[in-house]
Amino acid sequence: MIDEVAEYLRKGRGVKSASGGTMVAEQTVAFLMDLIKFAAESTKAVLVYTLADARDAFGKETEEFRQELIEVRSVSARQEHVLTPAAENEISAIVAHRLFGHIDKSVAQEIAGQFADYYARMIGQGVDLPARATRPEFRTEMALDYPFHPELLTTLNRKTSTIPNFQKTRGVLRLLAQVVRDLWRERPGDCYLIAPHHLGLADEGIASDLTSRLDRPAFKQVIEADITSPRAGTLSHAQDVDRDWVDAGKPPYGQRVATTVFLHSCQRRIQTGPFSRGGPGQGARD
DSSP states (O other), rough: OOHHHHHHHHHTHHHHHBTTTSHHHHHHHHHHHHHHHHHHOSSSSOOOOOOOOOTSTHHHHHHEEEEEETTTTHHTTTTTTOOOOOOOOHHHHHHHHHHHOOHHHHHHHHHHHHHHHHHHHHTTTTOOOOOGGGGGHHHHHHHHHHTOOOHHHHHHTTTGGGSOOOHHHHHHHHHHHHHHHHHHHHHOTTOOOOOOGGTTTTHHHHHHHTTTTTOHHHHHIIIIIIIOOTTTTOOHHHHHHHHHHHHOOOOOOOHHHHHHHHHHTSSSOOSSTTTTTSTHHHHHHO
């Protein structure tokens, strides 16, 4: 059994082999080709190896290795059996199983129904929402993904997971475990589904998972300038916008919108420095 092939190939690209003539990654691919042929021609051997999706971390190395595999398919195709351990529609079940001891499915149906009815009312009032928000399939999806909102899992799976340093399943589990802990501590009264805006970027662990751990340290400055300021007496731009709302007993809508935008922007890179217009937070507002 060989796991994380693509990650090993990336690391081996910068290391010369003992002979000094080739890189370790090249020799690794050649060895794996020979190993696959050996397993295919043997009667009592099974070779199991894992490859990430092209959109996942180390996707480039994965695709290059897939091309190499084409050369040995004529030998191994008869014995080869491809398995997908977790499809996109199974991620919510995996995450929920790992993070919660029990989930009340009857509540899931009730909450999904209330959200679907709310979306229908908003569209009826002219609010610009995606058409799928009122489709029966989306209501079913909300019930299946409960207690997470489908948009949170979709964003993490399709956008955040494309960042090379983000490990798709383990990264999502680690991040969401911290989000659930933060929500359990804060107990917001209007949290019926855990949505993108519920990522508490004021929490050091959550912020680090979406910045320095993803090799995006400059985004930490964006969080502090635009979303939530760590300094007492100093407000971020969103907190400043929210002052009247919060004083009136309303939720911090500015922070929620900014947090959602931030999550959707994590796969991008930003440049900061003395020539950045308006400081580190300006790029996010632009």
